[in-house]
Amino acid sequence: MFRQSRGVIKVSLGEEEAELLRSLVHQYRELLEADHPPGDPVMDRLFPSASLDDDEVDRKFRDLSLDDLGKHKRETVETAIACLESSGPWTQELSQEESESWLVLLTDIRLAIGTRLDVTEEKMNLPVDPADTEDWPLAVLHYLGALQESLISALSG
């Protein structure tokens, strides 16, 4: 989990958790670099529309910002990967910038998983059995939520 001590953000994850995070971060980076057919729900959620009903407003917004948003997301992944140890448990002090990058990265990974699972609020409130392989992605989603919650507490404290 993440925590804050005397103004410094620290992360401490055991080997299994750290490996899971490494895997997810690399999968997310591949997702950003891959080509996607138009209308892919995960990409539509990571790069959402800017208008509910005005295509012109949305088009103008995307013309201005789509490249920047893609670049921002790729930079966020690189910042996060740079501070994640390559193997073993992960124990580190993080700068404000690294912490904020991790916050955004955890959000995006959760959005990708949640969108792929097509979760609803009801589904998010159901109990999950991590031993059930079918439930595993949802269990990961909840785990990342707890991890993110600890980071938000650490950043807000």
Next chain:
Amino acid sequence: MTELAPVEIDEPGTGEESELDVPWVCIVHNDPVNLMSYVVYVLQKLFGYTKEKATKLMLQVHHEGRAAVSSGSREKIELDVYRLHAHGLWATMTQDR
């Protein structure tokens, strides 16, 4: 023969002046994935709102499906929408008519 000076009629959606004057609004939409605490954090970070105001807006998003979080010129609102997207929140912009 009398010359009539042109009369400016202030109808919405016509003269350029009234288009520029109508403020734009940035709306945040509910989604089933993002944490409530995260939405509060982002609203405080991006708009400098107090925790109370950010929480109130988050609860509105949560219960009503959406909330207007800022208003202003088109350029300002486009930037607000972008910054929210960059933090994983779904925001749209609309003109406040």
